[in-house]
Amino acid sequence: MSRLAPIRIGPVEIETPVILAPMTGVTDMPFRRIVKRYGAGLTVTEMIASQAAIRETRQSLQKMVWDPIEEPVSMQLAGCSPAEMAEAARLNEERGAAIIDINMGCPVKKVVNGEAGSALMRDLKLAAAIIDATVKAVKIPVTLKMRMGWDHNSLNAPELARIAEDLGIRMITVHGRTRCQMYKGEADWAFIRRVKEAVSLPVIANGDINSIEDVDRALALSGADGVMIGRGAYGRPWLLKQAMHWLRTGERLPDPSLDEQYAVLAEQYEAMLDLYGEQIGVNCARKHIGWYTKGLHGSAEFRNAFNQEPDARRARAMLRDFYAPWLVKAAA
Numbered sequence: 001m002s003r004l005a006p007i008r009i010g011p012v013e014i015e016t017p018v019i020l021a022p023m024t025g026v027t028d029m030p031f032r033r034i035v036k037r038y039g040a041g042l043t044v045t046e047m048i049a050s051q052a053a054i055r056e057t058r059q060s061l062q063k064m065v066w067d068p069i070e071e072p073v074s075m076q077l078a079g080c081s082p083a084e085m086a087e088a089a090r091l092n093e094e095r096g097a098a099i100i101d102i103n104m105g106c107p108v109k110k111v112v113n114g115e116a117g118s119a120l121m122r123d124l125k126l127a128a129a130i131i132d133a134t135v136k137a138v139k140i141p142v143t144l145k146m147r148m149g150w151d152h153n154s155l156n157a158p159e160l161a162r163i164a165e166d167l168g169i170r171m172i173t174v175h176g177r178t179r180c181q182m183y184k185g186e187a188d189w190a191f192i193r194r195v196k197e198a199v200s201l202p203v204i205a206n207g208d209i210n211s212i213e214d215v216d217r218a219l220a221l222s223g224a225d226g227v228m229i230g231r232g233a234y235g236r237p238w239l240l241k242q243a244m245h246w247l248r249t250g251e252r253l254p255d256p257s258l259d260e261q262y263a264v265l266a267e268q269y270e271a272m273l274d275l276y277g278e279q280i281g282v283n284c285a286r287k288h289i290g291w292y293t294k295g296l297h298g299s300a301e302f303r304n305a306f307n308q309e310p311d312a313r314r315a316r317a318m319l320r321d322f323y324a325p326w327l328v329k330a331a332a
Contacts, residue, residue, distance in 0.1 A: 004017055009202070010099075014041040016226075017226025019044065020036075020043040021230030027044070028046060028062070029062075031268060033069055033271070039240060039245075040244075046063045046076070047078050050077050050085045050088035051084055053077065054091065062275060064095065075101065076100075076102075082132070082133035089138045090137050101142075102142060103116070104117065104121060104127060104145065107179045112179065117179075121156060127160060131164055147178055149179070157191075159198075161195045165200065174206060176188040176208070187206075187209075229243065234291040235290075235294060236291075242255075268285075269319065286307050
């Protein structure tokens with residue numbers, strides 16, 4: 001019997017609510033597809049600027065691509081204009097998204113300076129207008145991701161959560177940091193309980209969930225209905241499956257063998273080349289390859305060389321050669 005009950009987001013049911021966080025430059029379709037194949041209650045696209053979604057820029061179109069294995073798809077939008085957020089939500093509903101997720105948590109300066117992301121936690125009137133316009137624009141459910149507040153002098157997540165519930169939001173995810181903390185310090189999972197107590201909606205705990213032990217502690221301290229895993233899945237797309245299995249059975253699943261890890265990484269690398277083209281694809285793949293190979297013998301030297309190789313074919317051969325000793329052992 002799972003220690004997490006299924007949650008409903010409108011017509012979408014998530015049997016075991018372990019969700020992949022939207023992370024710009026990381027959770028693109030090639031990575032999400034692998035995470036979903038291993039197992040995830042839900043995946044969320046990278047954050048897409050509402051204005052870019054309306055203009056259908058090349059980058060926004062790449063972010064809006066998904067694989068059928070991911071369905072039902074949650075599409076995350078960010079913006080500071082209620083009208084633009086509503087229009088972008090309508091367009092993505094037409095494209096087949098099952099859920100629209102509003103970003104009020106991104107702390108990055110470029111986003112905040114545009115009065116989007118976590119900047120909206122300083123302007124609850126505008127935040128409410130954006131939520132209201134987005135919910136009214138679509139028939140599919142709308143969810144919200146936020147932080148605890150702008151800083152520790154304005155921990156207004158419970159207030160924003162109540163506003164959001166009144167306006168028709170169907171699920172809330174809280175990253176247990178303020179905007180001013182960025183990603184420093186530790187996520188405050190206990191604070192998330194204040195949001196959970198403020199609303200009757202499903203609440204998801206996010207921030208610093210990197211292991212099975214973190215899953216247990218985050219749920220115990222927050223009282224949340226599920227967890228969202230972000231940076232913990234860097235180079236470990238199987239972590240969500242391990243968390244789901246633990247919550248369902250109390251059993252720990254081991255990490256995949258190194259030959260399986262290589263097969264997954266090689267598949268993701270090729271998919272990134274297909275999505276972005278070889279030149280951009282090689283560049284985008286470097287961080288993922290760094291995460292997958294971290295801790296393996298000789299990985300620091302390998303990463304230094306790989307990160308300087310611009311040719312996709314040679315980079316592919318370098319990756320194969322690095323894993324070759326483990327592949328030989330696996331074959332034997």
